[in-house]
Every structure is written in structure tokens, then in C-alpha cells.
Amino acid sequence: MQQLTEMDCNFLQQESVHTPMHISPVIVYDQSHRSSGRVRYKEILTVFERNLHKSAIFRRKLAGGAMGLDTPYWVEDPNFSLEFHVRHLALPKPGDWRQFCILLSRLQARGLDMSRPLWEAYVIEGLSGVEGLPENSFAIMLKIHHAAIDGVSGAEILTAIHSLSDEVAPPLVDDPWQGEREPSAWKVWSRAYLHNLQRPLKFLDTLGHLVPAVIRANRQSSRGDASQHKPLAARTRFNARVSPTRVTDSLILQLDDLKAMRKALDNSVTINDIVVTIVGGGLRRYLASKQEPPEDSLSCGAPVNTRAERNSDATGNQVSLMVIDMATDISDPLARLQAVHANAESSKAYSSSLGSSVIVDISEILIPQVLGWGFQAAMLAATRSHIPIPFHTIISNVPGPQFPLYLAGAQVHLMMGIGPLVHMMGLFHAVISGAGKITINFVSCREMLPDPQFYRECLNESFVELQGAVLERLKDRKKTAKTAKKPAATKRGAGRKSKAKRSRGAAAGSSRKAR
Numbered sequence: 001m002q003q004l005t006e007m008d009c010n011f012l013q014q015e016s017v018h019t020p021m022h023i024s025p026v027i028v029y030d031q032s033h034r035s036s037g038r039v040r041y042k043e044i045l046t047v048f049e050r051n052l053h054k055s056a057i058f059r060r061k062l063a064g065g066a067m068g069l070d071t072p073y074w075v076e077d078p079n080f081s082l083e084f085h086v087r088h089l090a091l092p093k094p095g096d097w098r099q100f101c102i103l104l105s106r107l108q109a110r111g112l113d114m115s116r117p118l119w120e121a122y123v124i125e126g127l128s129g130v131e132g133l134p135e136n137s138f139a140i141m142l143k144i145h146h147a148a149i150d151g152v153s154g155a156e157i158l159t160a161i162h163s164l165s166d167e168v169a170p171p172l173v174d175d176p177w178q179g180e181r182e183p184s185a186w187k188v189w190s191r192a193y194l195h196n197l198q199r200p201l202k203f204l205d206t207l208g209h210l211v212p213a214v215i216r217a218n219r220q221s222s223r224g225d226a227s228q229h230k231p232l233a234a235r236t237r238f239n240a241r242v243s244p245t246r247v248t249d250s251l252i253l254q255l256d257d258l259k260a261m262r263k264a265l266d267n268s269v270t271i272n273d274i275v276v277t278i279v280g281g282g283l284r285r286y287l288a289s290k291q292e293p294p295e296d297s298l299s300c301g302a303p304v305n306t307r308a309e310r311n312s313d314a315t316g317n318q319v320s321l322m323v324i325d326m327a328t329d330i331s332d333p334l335a336r337l338q339a340v341h342a343n344a345e346s347s348k349a350y351s352s353s354l355g356s357s358v359i360v361d362i363s364e365i366l367i368p369q370v371l372g373w374g375f376q377a378a379m380l381a382a383t384r385s386h387i388p389i390p391f392h393t394i395i396s397n398v399p400g401p402q403f404p405l406y407l408a409g410a411q412v413h414l415m416m417g418i419g420p421l422v423h424m425m426g427l428f429h430a431v432i433s434g435a436g437k438i439t440i441n442f443v444s445c446r447e448m449l450p451d452p453q454f455y456r457e458c459l460n461e462s463f464v465e466l467q468g469a470v471l472e473r474l475k476d477r478k479k480t481a482k483t484a485k486k487p488a489a490t491k492r493g494a495g496r497k498s499k500a501k502r503s504r505g506a507a508a509g510s511s512r513k514a515r
Contacts, residue, residue: 001180002056002074003191004147009071011146012062014422018244020111021146022118023154024418025432026104026441028127029410030134036168036409038136041088043168043408044123047161048086050170053177054160057148058085061117063182070192077117078179085119091126098453100130100139105246107141108418108443118145132252134413146420150303150319154417155398162405162412169408236287236294236392238427238448245446250416251278251459255402255438261467264474269341272397274466275431275440276300276344277337279395280326281462286455297329299391300429322347323391333466334473393427394419400434416441 004012011021031039052058059080065072091099103124112118124139144154163170258274280298287293304320324347327339396419405412416439417430426448430441440459442452449455 001183002060004062004071004074006071008147012072013068015111015114015145017111018242019420019422020109021420021422022108022112022143023146023149023420023430024104024108024141024143025154025158026139026141026416026418027158027407027412028133028137028139028414028416029407030137030413031410032134032136033411034166034168034409039138039408039410041123044140045082045086046169047408048121049082050173051161052082053173053175055157057117057119057144057157059117059177059179062114064188070188070195073183073188075182076178076180078181080117080179085117086121086123088123089125091124091130093126093129095126095129097130097132100124100127101247101249101452104141104418105248105443107143108248109244109246112143112145118148119143137413138410140407150305155400158415159401159405162407164403164405166406166409166411234294234296235389235424236283236298237290237292238444239389239392239424240426240448241423242421242426243445243447246421246443247446247449247452248418248441248443249452249456250439250441251456251463252414253438253440253463255433255436257467258438261470264470265337266341268345269337270344271433271438272302272431273337273341273344275397275438276302276324276326276395277333277340277466278459278462279393279429279440280328280336280340281333281465282455282459283326283393284328284331285458285461289454289458294328298326298393300324300326300393300395301391301425303394303396324395333462333469337466389424392425393429394425395429395431397431398433400432402434402436405435415439418443421445 015021029039048058056074059076060074061077062072063075064070091103107122112120120143122141122143124141127133127137127139128135130137142158144157149157258271261274262269262271279300283298284293300323302322302324304322322344324340325343327336327343330336330339396417398417400415412435414437415432415434417432418441419428419430421428421443427442427444430443432439432441442449442455442459444452
């Protein structure tokens, strides 16, 4: 039995019909090289069954909670049924990419059963007609509640259910797992009473190190370029209350293309800088097409892993948030990239001075229900007034494994991810790299993004424009370097001729003197 942290509980407080709070990795598998034929559903069940011991989230459910006065507990579900969580369906014919995205968005829109372990897996067949995917491929969409995992621990779970070889079935293991009884009402309420007695002390302790950290971070920030510290911007069409509907799509890129762009530019530029620049350019194009170009630059919230700083073995959420200016007010892609990089470095310095665990620390000093009410009240106030917001979208970048992975003998071909939406933050970009590719998946509600295919085109045009600008700069550098070598060679040649002429002149003078 393990109690949730206040930060994990905050994601439970945000759960609603309009805002289901689960993270959804989507993995596409190529089974064309599987020696024993196509993968069967029972074989996938066997893979899950023999890997359940690798992660605690698979068989534990919520219990307790003291009506919001304390965080609930994770208990091992004695009624756990694997076949309830692993489900089998097929894409309707003809089964193209658009139908695939519609199916994923519909599955994403449905909340999880909160009385059971908070995950589901959908085995999706019928992908033979999907352009760009291998023949007879299939996909698995995992839905895992954000209260149980963050992006990094989610990537670890993906690794747990896969193998490094094309074995059909994982080896049998000794799994002494047993179910648990739910905590008694006495235990739940007595612990809630003690925890709430300790909160004032936590408040003073947090305040004692948070105030100096804020002062230090503000001083550090004030020394930077003042142009990078822009006022909070107004909202866009994506910054309103979200509906229960969902739309999704993905821009699939080759990771080597982004690495080549980074290599051609300044070494300090990161892959994440390039991704933020692509998204910024795509948003700029999309909003301009709707006659809604923002006057100021848009910003994104970028989750940052704090697991190494706090406890690398901890489950649940160990994240902070960094705000990055996407420079959407800059038309030139290279200038936009330079601005994004400079702002990201400034934001990293500010977060480092402040301490990356500040969000976790603040959540621990508030009663979970009060924290939930405060968040909902803030969202309601923002929707009914013109209060500026600190950022406009989320870009969550999670590096995935770059080595071959297999499930039941089928090789991973593509990895994508779908993130959750909350009110006032109706556009989420999940960026996952793996299997030599990097995908920028976006999710929104249909009222905000009625044309997801067009937004994907905007992102692709932004990528092509940035890639072309990088190639042009690389050509200019090579041309400049080649031109710089020619005068140097001419000068050396002229020097040799001058030296030879002086030698001949000296020889002639010596001859005349001898005569």
C-alpha cells in the first residue's frame, strides 16, 4: 500500500468528462519479418501477463482519500482481470491514416474506469491500408492515468513490456503478487488528521527556502536580455474551456534530419529548440489562416523531468514546468530558432535558480481538495475574464529508445503519444523519438481545431521552411569558405613570384658587379 503524492492527486482532481487525465502512448508494429506468422491476440495477452511484475501500476487501484482531505492510496487490486484492460478491435475498411487518427481521438476522449487499475491497452488491427505503415502492421494504444505516471516513467513502462529480441513469448517468472484489502476508515481518517496537522510546518519550511529562491531567480533573470522578458500574452482560440470531443494527428519526421539540422547550426542548439521552432511556425501559419494572428509571441509550457534530483526510483509524477517563448512573431525561421534557443537558455537558468521541484513543494503544503478547488476556480476566472495567461500550449518532449524493440516477435516501427487537455489549455503537443523517427503528435477538441489535417500541413510547412533555411546557410558557409581560400592562394603565389623576381634581380646585379 502506497499513498499518492499531492501532485499525483492534483491530476485526479482535474479528472472530468471534459478533461480525462490520461497519457496515451501509441506504438505501431511491423510483423512482416516474424518467422511464425502474424501476431495473435492471445500472444499479446501473454506478453502483458508475463511483464505485469515489472511495473506496479498494472495491478493497483485507488482507495481511501478521506473525501479530498488527504491523498488516496494505491492498493493491489484483488479482483484484477487482465482481459478487462487489454482489448481487441480493428480499424474499419478501407483503414486509411485519417480513420486511424479518428479512432485514436475517440479512444482518447473516453475516461478510464476509476474503480479499477488506471490503465487500458487497445490492440488495433486493420492497418494494411494506412499510408506509410508496413503491410499487415498493427498498433497498441495504451491509456495510463497521469496520476500514475509522467512522461519519463511512461517511457520506462513502454520499455518494460517490450524485449530486445524477437522472442514470441517472454520467459516465465516467479511472480508472488497478491491482492490487498482496502485501508480501513480509521486508518484513512487518522492519517489524514496527522498529515493536515503537519501541513503548517511544511508551509513554513517551503516558504523558508522558496522566497530566497524566487529572489535569487529574479535577480538572475534581470541580468539577462530584457527583450526576452515579455509581458504575459493574450489568449488564442486554444485558450478556453475544452469540450468532451477530441481530434488528433501526427507529423512524423526522421530523427536524422533534425540531427543534421542541429549539426549544421550552432552546437548549443538542441533538438527540443528545433521542435519548438517548428511548432511555433506551424501555429503562426494556422492562426494567420484563421485571421487570428497574435500580436505578441506565443509561449509553450515544457515539462521538465526532476526524477534525478528527487528520487529516480519514485513512481508517479516527478516533473516541473519551464516556459519557453516560441517567437511566433518572427517570420524568418532561423531568426525564430535563435530566439527560441536564447529564451530556452534563459528559462533553464531561471528554473535552475528557483529549483526544479518548486511545483512539487507547493503542492505538498495544500490540502488536496483545496488545491483542486483553487485550480478549478482559477480556470473558471480565466474563462470569464481577460486575465493574461503564462503560456498557450504544451510541448512535452520525451526521448524514447533508439534501439530495436519487439513485442511478441513484431518490431516497433513507430512511436507516438497523445497528452491530456485541461480548460484554458486546449492544444497539447506530445513529442516522442524512437525507432529512428520523431513524432510531433497534437491533440485538441473539435471546436477549437476543426481541421487537424490542415494544422499538420502547417507544421510540415514550418519544418520544410526551417530545413531549407538551414541548407541555404550551409551552402553559403561552404561558398564563403571556398572563396576565402582563393585570395590566400593567390597571395602566396604572388609572394613566390616576387621572391623569384628578387632572386633573379640579385643574381643579375652580382653578374654586373663581377664584370
